Amino acid sequence: MxxxxxxxxxxxxxxxxxxxxxxxxxxxxxxxxxxxxxxxxxxxxxxxxxxxxxxxxxxxxxxxxxxxxxxxxxxxxxxxxxxxxxxxHHHHIRCKSCGKIADLLLCPLKKLTAMIERETRFVVGDHSLEFSGWCPRCQ
Amino acid sequence: MxxxxxxxxxxxxxxxxxxxxxxxxxxxxxxxxxxxxxxxxxxxxxxxxxxxxxxxxxxxxxxxxxxxxxxxxxxxxxxxxxxxxxxxHHHHIRCKSCGKIADLLLCPLKKLTAMIERETRFVVGDHSLEFSGWCPRCQ
DNA sequence: TGCTATTCGCAATTTAATTGCATTAAAGAG
DNA sequence: CTCTTTAATGCAATTAAATTGCGAATAGCA
The missing domain is CATH 1.10.10.10 (Winged helix-like DNA-binding domain superfamily/Winged helix DNA-binding domain)
Incomplete structure (x- = not known):
């Protein structure tokens, strides 16, 4: 610890x-x-x-x-x-077959907040992004 | 219907x-x-x-x-x-205060799949993207 | 070491979702 | 239109994740 x-x-x-x-x-x-x-x-x-x-x-x-x-x-x-x-700040990808979870290193969304605030009139606090698919063993 | x-x-x-x-x-x-x-x-x-x-x-x-x-x-x-x-294909933004949900019109992620497949060796099937924040009434 | 508020463990409860089963009804055949 | 089959329904019971109540245990400090 x-x-x-x-x-x-x-x-x-x-x-x-x-x-x-x-x-x-x-x-x-x-x-x-x-x-x-x-x-x-x-x-x-x-x-x-x-x-x-x-x-x-x-x-x-x-x-x-x-x-x-x-x-x-x-x-x-x-x-x-x-x-x-x-x-x-990171995101995940999860295997649809076995449930395995891996980290993603990149976050492509930092620039997007202003656009979304304009579109929705929300104040954006956070986002979550997740991909799913099939891991190497389950392909 | x-x-x-x-x-x-x-x-x-x-x-x-x-x-x-x-x-x-x-x-x-x-x-x-x-x-x-x-x-x-x-x-x-x-x-x-x-x-x-x-x-x-x-x-x-x-x-x-x-x-x-x-x-x-x-x-x-x-x-x-x-x-x-x-x-x-669309995503959502959800108000942290009242729970209100609105649609987003854009999806900035279509080009990202190849990059992620290279990074993780997963085959990408899907993604989910969600923003949260405060809606106009809760600001 | 002893005191006190926090934390723990167990039991019970809550909430979303699922399953079993007898009854109902959709829809094709005549 | 009526009959028949089988999907779909309603009700009760169950499952699983998470939460709450409460008496007992313990961390942290005088």
């Missing part, structure tokens, strides 16, 4: 509990955003005793202090979570 | 039932993709007696014959549905 993350948890007034540290450690080692169920399975494998509800509550707490990002991938019916640290 | 839609339902071997016609009619008149719950409320308002389960089953049937598109908006925990007819 990164020292900066530890500091931010402390600074927020939240506590560094056994389960919270374990949740952060797993998220930090993940290569793609994890669902609560995947997180639970990974924690089991690490022999961390934890109730699924506690995972939800920790994710919610970490999200509320801005350490974790909650996202939902196209056509999935569950939330996923990732550490914000070092994953500033 | 459009004649072409009626034809496609018939051609698929599915039946033109009272409830199915009502579901299509509401979807055709919608300006943005509807959730099953919204659909139910709109049908109630039109005095159409229908069980929520029947809405789910009709949406599933209409989707399976390609008349309806199922989508999930970022951070929402329910599916939405729209007629494909006349809404070929």
């Amino acid at each position: 990164k020292a900066s993350v530890k500091d931010e948890i402390r600074a927020s007034g939240k506590r560094l509990t056994r389960t919270r540290k374990a949740v952060v450690a797993v998220l930090e080692s993940a290569k793609y955003p994890l669902s609560p169920a995947e997180l639970y399975a990974l924690l089991q494998r690490r022999k961390v005793a934890i109730d699924p509800v506690t995972i939800y509550r920790n994710l919610s707490a970490l999200k509320s202090i801005g350490l974790v990002r909650q996202l939902k991938l196209h056509q999935e019916d569950q939330f996923r979570y990732e550490m914000k640290e070092g994953r500033e | 459009k004649a072409s839609v009626k034809d496609e339902i018939r051609a698929s071997g599915k039946r033109l039932t009272r409830t199915r016609k009502a579901v299509v009619a509401v979807l055709e008149s919608a300006k943005y993709p509807l959730s099953p719950a919204e659909l139910y409320a709109l049908l109630q308002r039109r005095k159409v007696a229908i069980d929520p389960v029947t809405i789910y089953r009709n949406l599933s049937a209409l989707k399976s014959i390609g008349l309806v598109r199922q989508l999930k908006l970022h951070q929402e925990d329910q599916f939405r549905y729209e007629m494909k007819e006349g809404r070929e």
Whole structure:
């Protein structure tokens, strides 16, 4: 668990509990955003005793202090979570067959906001972009 | 209900039932993709007696014959549905405050597929793009 | 070490969606 | 138009993700 993350948890007034540290450690080692169920399975494998509800509550707490990002991938019916640290702005591609998720490095949309604000009169805060298709193994 | 839609339902071997016609009619008149719950409320308002389960089953049937598109908006925990007819490829913007959804007319991503396929070795099938922000009334 | 607010674990609940099954009705045949 | 077959419906029950209530445990600090 990164020292900066530890500091931010402390600074927020939240506590560094056994389960919270374990949740952060797993998220930090993940290569793609994890669902609560995947997180639970990974924690089991690490022999961390934890109730699924506690995972939800920790994710919610970490999200509320801005350490974790909650996202939902196209056509999935569950939330996923990732550490914000070092994953500033990026998008994903998801395999329609096996569900494998990979990061995309580029974001082609930075210039688009002004155009959309003109078109819709919304103030744009965010965007999500996701591709789906077939990963190398499923082709 | 459009004649072409009626034809496609018939051609698929599915039946033109009272409830199915009502579901299509509401979807055709919608300006943005509807959730099953919204659909139910709109049908109630039109005095159409229908069980929520029947809405789910009709949406599933209409989707399976390609008349309806199922989508999930970022951070929402329910599916939405729209007629494909006349809404070929587009994206949405959703108000973070009131949930209002508007269509976007442009799609800037058509040229991007090749680049992504090279980067990830996936074969790209689809993409979803969604903006969120604040609508005129919520600003 | 002891105090107190936070966090935890378990049980129960909520909400979207799905499934089982007996009944109803669409639509083609005669 | 009536009969027959089979898809579709309505209701009840179930599944799965997420949330909430509450007493017990514990992190952090005096």
